[in-house]
Amino acid sequence: MKLFSKETYQERRNKLKKSFSGGLLLFLGNEESSSNFKDNWYPFRQDSSFLYFFGLNLPGLVAVVDLDLDVEIIFGDELTTEELIWHGEKPKLRDLAVQVGISQTRPMKDIGNYLKNGKQREIHFLPPYRPENTQKLIHWLNISGPRIPAEASEELIKAVVALRSIKSDEEIAEISRAVNTSVNMHRKVMMQAKPGMKEYELLGMVTAEAVAAGGNPSFLPIITVDGQILHNHNYSNTLTEGKMLLGDFGAESDMHYAGDITRTIPVGKKFSVVQKEVYDLVYFAHVSAIQALKPGVRFLDIHLLACKKLAEGLRDMGLMKGDIDDAVHQGAHALFFQCGLGHMMGLDVHDMEDLGEEYVGYTPSLKKSDQFGLKSLRLGKELEQGHVLTVEPGLYFIPQLMDQWEANNVHKDYINYGKLANFRNFGGIRIEDDFLITRDGSSLLGDPLESSTQELESLRNR
Amino acid sequence: MKLFSKETYQERRNKLKKSFSGGLLLFLGNEESSSNFKDNWYPFRQDSSFLYFFGLNLPGLVAVVDLDLDVEIIFGDELTTEELIWHGEKPKLRDLAVQVGISQTRPMKDIGNYLKNGKQREIHFLPPYRPENTQKLIHWLNISGPRIPAEASEELIKAVVALRSIKSDEEIAEISRAVNTSVNMHRKVMMQAKPGMKEYELLGMVTAEAVAAGGNPSFLPIITVDGQILHNHNYSNTLTEGKMLLGDFGAESDMHYAGDITRTIPVGKKFSVVQKEVYDLVYFAHVSAIQALKPGVRFLDIHLLACKKLAEGLRDMGLMKGDIDDAVHQGAHALFFQCGLGHMMGLDVHDMEDLGEEYVGYTPSLKKSDQFGLKSLRLGKELEQGHVLTVEPGLYFIPQLMDQWEANNVHKDYINYGKLANFRNFGGIRIEDDFLITRDGSSLLGDPLESSTQELESLRNR
Missing domain, CATH: 3.90.230.10 (Creatinase/methionine aminopeptidase superfamily)
Structure with a gap:
């Protein structure tokens, strides 16, 4: 996985955070996409905003920027021993996260509670374009499917567009x-x-x-x-x-x-x-x-x-x-x-x-x-x-x-x-x-x- | 689109129907799959059972075999005039359907009602492996997401496996x-x-x-x-x-x-x-x-x-x-x-x-x-x-x-x-x-x- 420097990602996130006074920024990475059966995959394509702010080109990740607690967390699962045998030794997620300037990783099963605890606060997310990510938002945030596009955060969209529009x-x-x-x-x-x-x-x-x-x-x-x-x-x-x-x-x-x-x-x-x-x-x-x-x-x-x-x-x-x-x-x-x-x-x-x-x-x-x-x-x-x-x-x-x-x-x-x-x-x-x-x-x-x-x-x- | 003869598809469906005494067989074709934004698609891959029984290699189709009324219907939409301008002249869905031995096509908007009217009867479907097709089943059949795999029809699975296992x-x-x-x-x-x-x-x-x-x-x-x-x-x-x-x-x-x-x-x-x-x-x-x-x-x-x-x-x-x-x-x-x-x-x-x-x-x-x-x-x-x-x-x-x-x-x-x-x-x-x-x-x-x-x-x- 080719990455820019840690500082690049930190700087991008720091600029992004300046547009917000509080709340949570929620970035959904992409999953593997199935073609004709579940495990027959198209080439993996990470979400571009996820790549821009978090760099990690792996399926099944979610990133949270908690502005109130001032923490950044990557949610995702390390390979199990059995997966390691089939997929080969890979860098640990927590080590990869460090390479993009993030010191906290948590297992994916924790995200539901994390977001529930944040429920009194505003949770900003980008409009999803893959059905599995829509499903996650419905499930985690208890928003009905048809309301998801309208509930996407205009504030976050604008802040992301402002940054990504100007190329370094x-x-x-x-x-x-x-x-x-x-x-x-x-x-x-x-x-x-x-x-x-x-x-x-x-x-x-x-x-x-x-x-x-x-x-x-x-x-x-x-x-x-x-x-x-x-x-x-x-x-x-x-x-x-x-x-x-x-x-x-x-x-x-x-x-x-x-x-x-x-x-x-x-x-x-x-x-x-x-x-x-x-x-x-x-x-x-x-x-x-x-x-x-x-x-x-x-x-x-x-x-x-x-x-x-x-x-x-x-x-x-x-x-x-x-x-x-x-x-x-x-x-x-x-x-x-x-x-x-x-x-x-x-x-x-x-x-x-x-x-x-x-x-x-x-x-x-x-x-x-x-x-x-x-x-x-x-x-x-x-x-x-x-x-x-x-x-x-x-x-x-x-x-x-x-x-x-x-x-x-x-x-x-x-x-x-x-x-x-x-x-x-x-x-x-x-x-x-x-x-x-x-x-x-x-x-x-x-x-x-x-x-x-x-x-x-x-x-x-x- | 390369097809076998009309008779091939008819014969496959006729053999399939022999395993059932009544009810509806519902086959969901695949949609386009998005990679990094909605309209940036992976190469289209039709569902294989859909290809086997209905041959049509196009996104956004659903097929129903209504055993009680003895009809076979392809649900799907013809190109609008505007789409025709962007995508070029294409054979009409109704003409394509005839090539696989199906005389009835209907617009996709009709499927919800068709299935609702069939609700007293058994609706057989195969287990979905793409999230958008899971969503359709939830919506059309009013089954909760987690129950979908268990509600897939073992009878239909077995009948399809029996046919597809023996290659002509x-x-x-x-x-x-x-x-x-x-x-x-x-x-x-x-x-x-x-x-x-x-x-x-x-x-x-x-x-x-x-x-x-x-x-x-x-x-x-x-x-x-x-x-x-x-x-x-x-x-x-x-x-x-x-x-x-x-x-x-x-x-x-x-x-x-x-x-x-x-x-x-x-x-x-x-x-x-x-x-x-x-x-x-x-x-x-x-x-x-x-x-x-x-x-x-x-x-x-x-x-x-x-x-x-x-x-x-x-x-x-x-x-x-x-x-x-x-x-x-x-x-x-x-x-x-x-x-x-x-x-x-x-x-x-x-x-x-x-x-x-x-x-x-x-x-x-x-x-x-x-x-x-x-x-x-x-x-x-x-x-x-x-x-x-x-x-x-x-x-x-x-x-x-x-x-x-x-x-x-x-x-x-x-x-x-x-x-x-x-x-x-x-x-x-x-x-x-x-x-x-x-x-x-x-x-x-x-x-x-x-x-x-x-x-x-x-x-x-x-």
């Missing part, structure tokens, strides 16, 4: 390692994808690269010749000449920081003329957005800037028409760019998504829009130095959506529906890289990866 | 495909493992091979230079000359049938003299057990036969002593062979482990022993034609266990504790292949994979 230098180094593995995963696909292959063969290569670096993919990879399908976890298509291949995937490092990169490449050696035209437009929007990244700017405005660049290009191609500022304001471009420009990234690929977009990506004075397109923008608020985020504009030609809009005359003043027929089978293009917000701009995380049509074609022709 | 020809073909991918995974390691590598680099290769064949690993691979640690999911060791590498892993095919193979190879080009001696002994036990496989023989007796062969060899090496039949009867050999000789295999790598070992591996008249060693034998009962199982003897030198037994004088009449010192760092050896029980013996599933020391060394020296 050692976190940035870890994220960069994850991004570099992600770069290697993409290079593998760029070098090896060939007409006739199945998408799942590439999935194999990509997974191998993440695992062989000591981690895992940071999310289920998207590797598809149907790039217009935004959430595509089907890998059964055959790569055919003339199509493009969209790969959106990344690695999680051995310390569980994420990388997340997208590239769209021609299945053959070259983009077609129209593919290149659309690609160049996405590329231009990508570059424009990156140039606008800096502290103090709302990511919402950068998203809208990218939308405007895309819409202007679509107008030049004859697919959109009318006043482009109006079109973007109305959301007409979302026929082609249905999602958001990017999201926070860190210990989670969508960082802190479990804690709620309203806290991570928005503020009390900047609520998320419910306009189609904007409602999928995960991050809208002002950028700060230390934020890490993705920039991932795209253009997606979704036949079902085009038909639906045309049939309902949606935004007909801005869309040239007559010109769309040629694009029904075009697919989709996305370009995504990961950035750190610096004092006066941004810096690309990880090694640069080929992204212009020229760079990609030159790589595909080796 | 088309299942055997699928299992063979999974085993062949497993063979390829092992060949990869045998050809590529080199001193200086990290175990997780090999994990990457092995995973890639399973994924690139359109499936997944059938369980978390064991790839370790510490083969004596039986449940080892740590991959951080470096391969060093002189050690052995134990690989226990297999593929799940795209239809979710499993393969499961173990080999132990030298990290260098050759086994040492003592490694070869121990290996040859495990190999001999393996061959002896395989020769004993046939219908009508209890797998418990084949396990004991293998134990005896191992114990005789250990006596010849000077590690055991005394009357070997007595030693095995007392369980003294379990110092070196702590686990079982094998298990059923099919849609699960430990087939039907969720349904209970007492039904899958034992009978009312043959209960599992609680002797150390025997209590880890998953399969004891009489073999039948059509069973598919693993044969996996091994010898494991576990320092903690040797110390514990020696300190307590356990089986001191049968163990030469004085001779064990040389084996403290030996590690462990296991050899495992997969077999079908035929009319008068057994047949190896999949292509033969190198397993003798000679074969392995010749492969390692290419």
Whole structure:
């Protein structure tokens, strides 16, 4: 188990405690997850906030910060002698806890009483996203299941989001390692994808690269010749000449920081003329957005800037028409760019998504829009130095959506529906890289990866 | 989604129904499983009994066989228009259901009422192993959580076990495909493992091979230079000359049938003299057990036969002593062979482990022993034609266990504790292949994979 220094975890917890005058902070670690029977497990993934404050990458732990008694306790069980025989000698939990600056460990059976004794006091917990952790909260805190989300502590959520949003230098180094593995995963696909292959063969290569670096993919990879399908976890298509291949995937490092990169490449050696035209437009929007990244700017405005660049290009191609500022304001471009420009990234690929977009990506004075397109923008608020985020504009030609809009005359003043027929089978293009917000701009995380049509074609022709 | 013919699923359900005179059979499919936030999913794994009877490899389905009304219904929701945009056009649930011989589908919201209306009748369900499915049963059937396991239907468990235990020809073909991918995974390691590598680099290769064949690993691979640690999911060791590498892993095919193979190879080009001696002994036990496989023989007796062969060899090496039949009867050999000789295999790598070992591996008249060693034998009962199982003897030198037994004088009449010192760092050896029980013996599933020391060394020296 790779850990930061004891002081790192202590400092994180000390900063967290400053937001509270009393009560208990309760952090539930994750359990093993069963696939097709109880003991057939998925790879273990610890909860990210637990990792952030307590570092210990083991199943079955719960941490309590008791602000009134000023103690920090890890609840969990040492291996029994029999378990030791099957699992091998492991460091003791109490020794591991010391490595993250915690001197008190207790058996898990004690937690019920500990929390019951704390019942007069406020118990702060984060919203659970795994059913077994919901069950524990129901059981320990005597809250009914449906009330759990509302009983999660807004105060704790906000304090955790404030800390985890600003990445430290050692976190940035870890994220960069994850991004570099992600770069290697993409290079593998760029070098090896060939007409006739199945998408799942590439999935194999990509997974191998993440695992062989000591981690895992940071999310289920998207590797598809149907790039217009935004959430595509089907890998059964055959790569055919003339199509493009969209790969959106990344690695999680051995310390569980994420990388997340997208590239769209021609299945053959070259983009077609129209593919290149659309690609160049996405590329231009990508570059424009990156140039606008800096502290103090709302990511919402950068998203809208990218939308405007895309819409202007679509107008030049004859697919959109009318006043482009109006079109973007109305959301007409979302026929082609249905999602958001990017999201926070860190210990989670969508960082802190479990804690709620309203806290991570928005503020009390900047609520998320419910306009189609904007409602999928995960991050809208002002950028700060230390934020890490993705920039991932795209253009997606979704036949079902085009038909639906045309049939309902949606935004007909801005869309040239007559010109769309040629694009029904075009697919989709996305370009995504990961950035750190610096004092006066941004810096690309990880090694640069080929992204212009020229760079990609030159790589595909080796 | 790959399916068998409609008739296959209908026939399986018809056979199942014959065991019941009335009531409802309720089969819960699996949901997506979240890793570090709700929408970051592990690869979807359908419940195996659901796959067996209903074939549909999609999350969020429930099947009801209403024996009184003689109807079969799949409960589940069609994609909404918005989901269609994000996930792409998919076959309709009602059309998929027809492919497995079911004409009635209903929205999931209807299931609560359907089950409530059936409340006067008996509702049979299998024991859940995922917390979200436990929750559904609590909610729909108004049973308290702790009572759920006891309320699972023994009648249904027995009927399902009876059917799933006997593999059809088309299942055997699928299992063979999974085993062949497993063979390829092992060949990869045998050809590529080199001193200086990290175990997780090999994990990457092995995973890639399973994924690139359109499936997944059938369980978390064991790839370790510490083969004596039986449940080892740590991959951080470096391969060093002189050690052995134990690989226990297999593929799940795209239809979710499993393969499961173990080999132990030298990290260098050759086994040492003592490694070869121990290996040859495990190999001999393996061959002896395989020769004993046939219908009508209890797998418990084949396990004991293998134990005896191992114990005789250990006596010849000077590690055991005394009357070997007595030693095995007392369980003294379990110092070196702590686990079982094998298990059923099919849609699960430990087939039907969720349904209970007492039904899958034992009978009312043959209960599992609680002797150390025997209590880890998953399969004891009489073999039948059509069973598919693993044969996996091994010898494991576990320092903690040797110390514990020696300190307590356990089986001191049968163990030469004085001779064990040389084996403290030996590690462990296991050899495992997969077999079908035929009319008068057994047949190896999949292509033969190198397993003798000679074969392995010749492969390692290419």
